[in-house]
Amino acid sequence: MSDPLRIAIAGLGNVGSGTAQLIQQNADLLGKRTGRTLKITSISARDKSKDRGFSTSGMNWFDDPVVMARDNDSDVLVELIGGEDGIAKEVCEEALKSGKHVVTANKALLAVNGESLVSLADSNNLILNYEAAVAGGIPIVKAIREGLAGNNINRIYGILNGTCNYILTEMRLQRRAFDDVLLEAQKLGYAEAEPSMDVDGIDTSQKLALLSSLAFGTKINFSAVYTEGIRRISLLDIDYAEELGFRIKLLGSAQRIGAGIEQRVYPCMVDQSFPIAHVDGAYNAVVVIGDFVGNTMFQGLGAGAGPTASAVVADLIDISHKRQAPTLGVTLNSLISTSEIEIGEHIGPYYVRLMVADRPGVIADITAAFRDENVSIESMIQRSRSTTEAVPVILNLHDCKESEIQRSLSKISTLNTVIEQPTMIRIETLS
Numbered sequence: 413m414s415d416p417l418r419i420a421i422a423g424l425g426n427v428g429s430g431t432a433q434l435i436q437q438n439a440d441l442l443g444k445r446t447g448r449t450l451k452i453t454s455i456s457a458r459d460k461s462k463d464r465g466f467s468t469s470g471m472n473w474f475d476d477p478v479v480m481a482r483d484n485d486s487d488v489l490v491e492l493i494g495g496e497d498g499i500a501k502e503v504c505e506e507a508l509k510s511g512k513h514v515v516t517a518n519k520a521l522l523a524v525n526g527e528s529l530v531s532l533a534d535s536n537n538l539i540l541n542y543e544a545a546v547a548g549g550i551p552i553v554k555a556i557r558e559g560l561a562g563n564n565i566n567r568i569y570g571i572l573n574g575t576c577n578y579i580l581t582e583m584r585l586q587r588r589a590f591d592d593v594l595l596e597a598q599k600l601g602y603a604e605a606e607p608s609m610d611v612d613g614i615d616t617s618q619k620l621a622l623l624s625s626l627a628f629g630t631k632i633n634f635s636a637v638y639t640e641g642i643r644r645i646s647l648l649d650i651d652y653a654e655e656l657g658f659r660i661k662l663l664g665s666a667q668r669i670g671a672g673i674e675q676r677v678y679p680c681m682v683d684q685s686f687p688i689a690h691v692d693g694a695y696n697a698v699v700v701i702g703d704f705v706g707n708t709m710f711q712g713l714g715a716g717a718g719p720t721a722s723a724v725v726a727d728l729i730d731i732s733h734k735r736q737a738p739t740l741g742v743t744l745n746s747l748i749s750t751s752e753i754e755i756g757e758h759i760g761p762y763y764v765r766l767m768v769a770d771r772p773g774v775i776a777d778i779t780a781a782f783r784d785e786n787v788s789i790e791s792m793i794q795r796s797r798s799t800t801e802a803v804p805v806i807l808n809l810h811d812c813k814e815s816e817i818q819r820s821l822s823k824i825s826t827l828n829t830v831i832e833q834p835t836m837i838r839i840e841t842l843s
């Protein structure tokens with residue numbers, strides 16, 4: 413056997429402990445796969461006294477992970493603390509400056525500081541791996557960077573946040589409101605006490621920014637990702653989606669449009685004839701469309717100690733073999749900047765739900781507002797009749813520009829027969 417690969421782990425929470433458990437439990441297998449021992453030499457977290465569910469015997473404890481990153485006792489530093497800057501960034505930078513390879517699961521850090529860290533790794537001829545940062549256990553970084561490397565990728569889209577997918581699935585299957593399901597998900601530990609990173613779509617957009625750069629060879633442009641979350645999705649819309657042959661999913665999608673890249677994250681209607689419409693619960697799925705390979709779909713658990721540890725250890729195995737593809741799929745100096753495509757320029761079909769007073773002339777006013785903006789209606793559902801309560805009117809709109817829809821809806825919202833703010837959900841055109 414060759415020399416052991418000496419590993420320092422910064423952060424021993426869900427993922428850090430899971431990674432150590434995997435390395436200990438599958439030690440023989442990892443030895444056979446790498447021809448080396450994967451040896452955890454150093455660990456760091458805040459609380460030394462906590463039981464982490466693995467044996468720490470023979471490991472050096474560091475109160476300060478930055479000091480650990482500088483120490484000579486390891487070849488690779490695994491950053492599993494989290495956060496877009498602060499201690500996580502300092503630990504990664506210090507490790508790279510001290511000649512250590514780095515593995516991280518930290519999408520927030522990479523979405524904002526990815527290029528500077530890649531530059532630091534490249535200039536020191538070191539590997540920076542991050543499989544676990546996108547879609548947890550799904551080996552999507554490796555798939556794009558290596559398995560699909562011969563293709564021009566035209567589009568990539570996916571369900572990238574298990575918490576949101578779990579909430580939307582529970583809402584549909586249990587017929588429960590968003591707030592109810594979120595509360596339960598928090599109790600079960602599926603959602604954070606502060607859920608906005610997940611439910612407001614930020615986590616998905618960080619992952620999409622990384623996937624987009626990898627897929628298209630473009631600079632990471634997190635701030636250009638148009639982002640909406642799932643808080644506004646109601647049971648009523650979930651029911652109508654079913655009736656119309658759709659499922660509502662929080663999708664991240666990046667696509668070449670002319671010379672630009674459109675990057676967007678929002679809940680949308682997905683036709684039930686597409687496999688991704690049936691990816692439920694905490695599962696993630698990513699579809700990559702290449703010019704030669706065609707359509708490929710990858711599915712698996714996007715979070716949790718086991719799936720995430722699986723991805724971290726795959727990165728460590730690559731490092732043990734000294735396998736190194738360009739970190740962002742192409743060399744850093746060949747990454748290109750592309751123009752950002754504003755959401756107002758987006759073209760597609762739309763679902764609109766209006767709550768209206770059931771009075772003569774209401775529909776005529778609504779259709780006139782759409783007509784004035786050249787928006788044409790494909791179909792309309794107006795069912796219950798009540799003189800006292802608001803009734804839903806559901807409209808399916810043909811392909812049009814988002815700015816035209818927005819202008820129509822702002823006019824419609826001023827009609828005194830329209831009782832609530834209109835709900836608009838994009839119908840995603842998939843291939």
Ligand SMILES: NC(=O)c1ccc[n+]([C@@H]2O[C@H](COP(=O)([O-])OP(=O)(O)OC[C@H]3O[C@@H](n4cnc5c(N)ncnc54)[C@H](OP(=O)(O)O)[C@@H]3O)[C@@H](O)[C@H]2O)c1
Binds near residue numbers: 456457475491518717
């Ligand atoms: N959880 C998932 O399913 C998942 C999936 C994909 C990617 N990720 C990413 O993986 C990373 C870790 O996530 P996690 O869920 O494992 O987080 P976590 O359970 O909150 O664990 C964070 C760890 O960092 C340690 N820590 C915090 N501040 C520290 C400091 N100043 N010095 C030393 N240690 C410090 C904590 O120590 P104590 O334990 O002593 O408090 C804890 O062990 C994040 O970047 C996350 O985005 C997570």
